[in-house]
Structure formats: structure tokens, C-alpha cells
Amino acid sequence: MNLKNITTALAVASIAPLGAEQLDVEKDELKFGFIKLTDCAPIVIAKEKGFFEEEGLQVEVIAQPNWKQLLDNVITGELDGAHMLSGQPIAATIGFGTKEHIVTSYTLDLNGNGITVSNDIWEQMQENDEKLDSPTPPHPITADSLKPIVDEAKEDGKKLPMGMVFPVSTHNYEIRYWLAAAGINPGFYTSTDLKGFTDGDIELSTTPPPQMPATLESGKNVAYCVGEPWNQQAVAKGIGVPVVTNYDIWKNNPEKVFGVTKSWADANPNTHIAVTKALIKAGKWLDAEEDGKLINRDEACRILSQPNYVGADFDIIKNSMTGYFFFQKTDKREMPDFNVFFKYMASYPYYSDGVWFLTQMRRWGQITEPKPASWYAETAKSVYLPEVYMSAAASLIEEGSLTAEEVPAEDFDGYKEPTTDFIDGIEFDGKKPIEYLNSHKIGNKDPESLATQ
């Protein structure tokens, strides 16, 4: 009798989180891929904290060796969905690289990348700019002090080798942005040069994130742009100095998304919503604050440091995840917004984010033809699915695990307000892609007439 009471009590207790409105999922055993970076956190947390379970999903989370393989595995159906670079669904959809219509209903995080230079380059930068020669130099650091080094190397007939993680990754656009803002030409893609070296003052090539520190050590790269924990790893191992984070390059920039193929999304609409619901819960859990302190991040780092997830040492993951960032061993700074998973309505899939990535692809020549402004809007709308996000949010609001203030209003048009929060202060308005393209000094420019087409 007693025993039965306990069982029923537990059963009743577990009905609440299971929720009356659990969706009718089409597929309940799923496989998601990820790359060993801390920003895969929402997917890992949704699994480990049981948010997928609450939606009736059994999810396997599998590490992938590199972004290309990850995308291929999603396309072949080996994986149901994955942690993707924001540029990946867009590039795949427009056919730069592998062609496949990929969609996203959830932005995993904002910020979270850094640019690290080798010790040698850092010393030369310090020589060029005396202000940097201090245990705690003033931030943000621009590439101005790097320019003389690049020029000198070029005079010697050498282009400094630098690394980024993938041709359509945020990192590629960020390090290009940072360099170009200081007048260093990072090189262009053309229809025949798919490496993006044309006219460059430097040579920016692809290296998978986990190998970044090793390439710095071996001299294959003198600088790189990568997500965490690979900048903090460089500090911990004493092989390089992170000079700038992407928070300084573009404040609260979108970073990774959760991507699935269009055909998968069409075949499994309810599962897609259920997954999005779990991810929203995970994002909210990650950003939960009490008295201005992120309360769940320690536990998140503990989970991420398991060898089957990110697997780096707990202390290294903790550096950036708990609101700090080590620029040097002597220079630990508070960066509460280094990883944003949910606040500022971060996880909503904004059309304007898609437009920004498209403008960068055009700026550096990955999109070889000039396109009209309307094309930018249409492409963004075919990749970003705020309607899925909003139905997931509506269902969570109904269950009481989310409030209406935490997500954009029903009639929101999907475009962020114009912003000038860039390192060079140039304004970006998602509705004016052509004007934005033409406002940069270095980069492809398109005829103004396209702005109204």
C-alpha cells in the first residue's frame, strides 16, 4: 500500500514535466552531431538535463571530426540534425560547397569566438603599439598594430599564414572583418579561386578547431580565429595570446545554429518543434541568472568536460563559460556576455542574421554574382524558420516554462534593429544589404540599383 503510494506520487510528479501537451513526434530516436566546441552546449544540456526526454525524445549526441563531415552526415541522413556554423545552412542552400536545402529554427548562441596570435606576433604588435606592452593592455585591440608586420612580411615576399575553421564559418568573416577594418586585405574568393587568396595581404586557410593550437605551435599559422575552448587552451599552454573576441568585432553576433535538412523538417514537423522546445529550455537553463550570476554554468562546464562531449579540462572550459576570459595569464577579464545562449532573445532565428552572412559571402566573393536586395530577403526566409521557433515557444508558454516577454512578439518581422555595434562602427540594417556592402572600404561592391530590386 505504502509502496504503491510512493510509486503513484512519483508517477504524478513526473506527469507535470512530461506535460499534457507533449507533441505527437514522428520520430522519437534521434541522432544529433556536434563539433567539440563549448557552443554545442544547448544540445548537450538538452540531452543531459533531460529536456529532450521531456519531449519524449531519445537523443544520441555524436562528435563529428569536422564541419564538412558533419554537414555530409546530415545530408545523407546519417544524422537527424546538428550543431552548425551559421553560414553553413545558408551556403548549402545557395549551393556554395555542398548543395542541399538546410533550414534552422534555433540559434544556439551569440559571440564566443576569439582571435589568437602567436607569441612572436604579439611581441611585434607590442613593439608597434606601446600601449599593448602591459600585463593588462587596453581593449579592444584592432589589427592596426598588426598591419606593419603584415606589410613587412609581404615585402619579404611572404604572406603571413592565418587560420579559420571553415570557409563559411563566422570565424572566417570575423577575422576578415577585423583585418579589413585595419586596412589589411584578407583576400577574395573568385569563381576560380575557392581558397580565397586572391589579392590578399595574408593567406587565410582552413584548419579544424581542435588543431588550431597545434598549428600555432608548429608555425603553420601565426594567428587564428576560433571558438572556445581553443583560445583559452592557447593561453593555458602558453603558445599564443588572444587579442580580440568577436564580442568586440560585432557585439552580440549570431554564432551557431541548429540545422536540419528541409526534407527532414517537412517529414517531421512535430519532432522539429519538440526538438526546438527542448533547445529553448536548455538555452534558458544555461542563461539562468540569480543576482547577476550565471547559476548553472558550473554544472554545464562539468557536463561539457566529459570526454564524449567537448572533453577539454573542466578548468579550461570554465574560463570562458562562466563569464571570464583570459587574454593572457596576467589578463583575466570579466566578459559576462562572452557566451550568450538565451538572453537578449538570442535563440530566435532572425532573418537579419541570415542577411548579414549573405552580405559577407558577397563581400568576399563567395557569391560571385551581384544579387538584388530582394534575393537576400528571400534566401534568408528560406533558411530561417522563426515560425517553428514561435510555435515551440507558444507551446512552452502554455506549459508555463517560458514567459511571453522572453521571446519576440507574435507580429515581429524577423529583422533586428539596425546596429552600429561593429569594431569599425559601420551600420548594418538587414533590410538594406546592398547599401551595407557598399559602405565597406575593402570588399566587393554592387550597383546601387540592385538595392530596390
Place this chain on the structure above:
Amino acid sequence: MSDSPKDKIKYGILKAVDISGFKVLDPPVRLLFGEEPQKQVKDIAKYLLLPTLFVSLCILIWHIAGPNHKTKSGEVPTPGKVLEAYADARRFDERENEKERAFNLTGQDRLDEIKLVEKELVELEQKAAALQEKSAEVAAAAKVTLASKIDPIQARYDALKAQNKAAKQKRTEALDLLAEQVASKDASPEALIALVKKNALVEEKEGEAESVLKDKMDLIRDNPPVEVKASQLAANKIEDEVQHYKKRLAILTKENLSIKREALLAKAEEDSAQLAAATTGKEALKEAKSVVRNSERAESTSEQVYARTATIFWQTKRSIATVFVGFIIAAVIAIPLGIMCGLNRIFMACMTPIISIFRPVSPVVWLLIFQIVIGAFFLPDPASHPLFLFMNDALNPLAFLQTNPAMIFSASTVAMCALWPALVNTALGVSAIDKDHLNVAKVLKLGFWSRLFKIVIPSSLPLVFAGLRISLGVGWMVLIAAEALSSSDGLGKFVWDEYQNGSSQSFANIILACFVVGVIGFFLDRLMIILQRLVSFDDGSATA
């Protein structure tokens, strides 16, 4: 040689020892049976004791030399660290078992387990807190020591920098003055050039002095006291355990299969009660649908399987399975082709260019080609491809391998690379058959098939098996590379993932995997030796 039963046993054992290729065990066996004790003891010392000592010496050298080689990814792990890594791998595997158990437990067992886990969790949390405290103390102490070491140098560095800056200012002034004088023809241009040169030299020297101090500080910062890291790692280990217990508890109370099922059934029951009380048709229909949905969901829930995380043990099994799949494909293709090559010189001439060109191609290239070519067969939904449905659902005992396209790619790569040694050796074996044998066949007027099965194959078997042995060895080596590249689960992926993890444990784990690969490779080779001996004409007598 008498034929006493004792001798029979003795020679039986000796033969087994010989066939399995462990000939070093021969003297101890003979000694056990009292055959020429002196000679055996001598042999044991020579062939068993000395090699053991040598290996021990190697391990000792490793133990001593390892920690002295410091890399940026930590020092080379000692044998002890590798053993520790093995223990951790075991623990990781156990954790998965515990979680799976928690997922499947029902009734009273589940409640008992909850109590147990809760109790242990409390203890663990206390332990973790104590260790964290200690670690914080150690870190604080180390910080003080570090400051006491760094501060004087920093002060000296700052002073030196200020001094150099002042000196530079002075030199610049002197230089400007001299330049003015040169312009007004009061001083010789040579003097100005000399001064510029001299200044550059002085500046370089000053810079060097500065960087010496800076390097000193960096060196101190880069080498924090070992106990800081050690105490932090100790605390982390327990914290990991705490995390695991929390997860276990969550599975037991929330994610458990029976709980989920009961909740859904309870919901269905509730709905049917509401259905009975429904007053409008619309309401009744809604409730009826809900009943059906929840009972269906309860049904499908009970088929759910716990999503296990890959561990090194499972990955080892999968690698072995993959290598055999590849090896068998290779053998099935290579042996008939090899026989045809051996029998027919024209066919051999046709095959030679193909063999010569494709044999040296790197496995990595094959893997990429297979990924593209074979991958196309499984589109668009590999999970419902008949092959995988058969392997993962119908063939129950093999379902644990989770066959997927990546495994097929790896196996094909293994097959492609393992093909050649078997093919070449078979051809060689067939063409080297004693002419007399073939003549006998002619005399007896044997048909093609009986000639093939009675003469050709039996007499070429030893060489065929020698080729297969090389093939399996090549296949095993190739597989690890293929898995690392294709992220097909297995030891290769384990090594690659660990390399990517880059944690303080990773290096030890990679070396652990290195030994696992080596030991398994050794046993695979032994297996082939046994097969080879069994088919050889000389019946594997102890003296062979």
C-alpha cells in the same frame, strides 16, 4: 620416444604451443615434464627471462624519460598514468552501464536504487566540497608564492624599461643634434652614420636584456607548481562522479522507462474517465483521440532503448567486427582472382597493370572515394536502407554494432588495401605448384573443377594463408586510419576524439589506445598463424 600417456599429453601441449606460435613456452612445458631440466632452464633464461627483463627495462626507461619530455599538451604520460587512464575508461564504461540500468529498472528495484544513489550522492558531495576547499587553499598559496617570485622580477623589468626609455630619449636627442650639425656642415656625415649604427646596436642589446627578464617571468608563469594542478584534478574527478550520480538520479526519477510509460497510461486512463463524463460530441471525440494517442505513445515508449554513449570497449568490438567484414570481402575477391592469375598467364598479364597501379594508393584516398561512391547507395535515408534494417533489427546479436554507412566505408577501405597481399600471394602459390602434380592430374584426366579442388587449391594453401595473414595485418592498420578520418565508431575514432579533446587525460588515453590496437593486432596475427599452420603440409611438428 615412449608412448606413455604422459608423453602423449606432453607432445599434445607442445604441438599446441608450436601451432599457436608461442614457441617461447616450449622450454617451460618440457621442464614441467622433467625433460633435460638443465637445458630447459638455460633456454628459459635465454628466451623467456632475458626478453622479459628487456621489456621491463624499456618500460622503466619510459617511466623515467617520459616526464622529462615536456610538450605543450602536457608531459608524456608514464606507464602508471596509462594504467590510470585504463581505470578511468573502465569507470566511464561502468557509468554507462549504471545509467542504462537506471533507465530500465522497474518497481521496487528502482525505489531501492534511488535510496542508494541518494545516500551515496550526499557522501560524494561532502567529499567533493572538502577537496574543492583544499584545492582552493593550494591555489591561493601558490598564488602568493608566484607573486613573491614574479614581483621582484617585474619591478626589475619595469625599472630597466624606464631606464632604457630614458636612455633612448637621450640618444634620440643626441642623434637629432648631430643630424642638425651634419646638415649645417658642422659634423661629418660618417659620424652620423656611425652613431646611427651604434644606437641600433645599443637598442638591440637593451631589448635583449628586457626580453631576458620577460622570458624569466613567462617561464615561471608557464610552470605553476604541480600540486595546484594535481589538487584541482583530484577535485574534478570527484565532481565528475557527483555529476554522474545526479544524472543517474534524474534518470531514475524522471527519464526511467517504466515511469514514462506509467505516466502515459495514467493520462490515458484519466482521459477515458473524462470521455465517459463527456457531455458534447466534440468533447468526446477529443478525449477519445487523446486516449488512443497516449496509449499508443505508451506502447512505443516501452520499445525505447537507452541511448548509450560510445566507450573504448564497445569501440574495440566494433573495430574488430569492421576489420573482419573488410577482410572477408578482400579474401572473397582476392582468392579467386589470384587463382585465375596463377593458372592463366594471359589473365595475369591483364591484371598486372591494375595491381601495380592500385596497390600503392594510400588508404585515405580509397576512403574518400568510397565515401562518395558507396555513399550514393544509401541515399536518402540510410537508417531505413534494407542492409541496415537487416543488420540492426533482424540480426539481433549483431545489432549492438550499430552498422551504418560509415562502417561500410571503413570496411571497404580495409578490403581495398587488404586485397593485394592476398591476391599476389595466391597467384604466386598457384603458379608455383609442382609440375609433377599437374602432370598427374593430366594423366588421371581430371576435369577443371576436380583439378582445382584436388590439386591447385590444396597445394597453394600455405602461400594463400601467408598472404591472408599479411592482408589482415594491413587491414587492421588501415582500419584505424580510416575510422579516424571517417568518424566511423571504433578505435580510430576514439584516438581522434581524444586528440581533439586535448584535456590533461587525452595523451594517456591515446597511448592506451595505442596498446589496445597493438595487442589486438598481435592476436589477429596469431590467429592467422594458427590457421596457416593448420593447413600446412608439414603437420606442425614441434621441430618445424
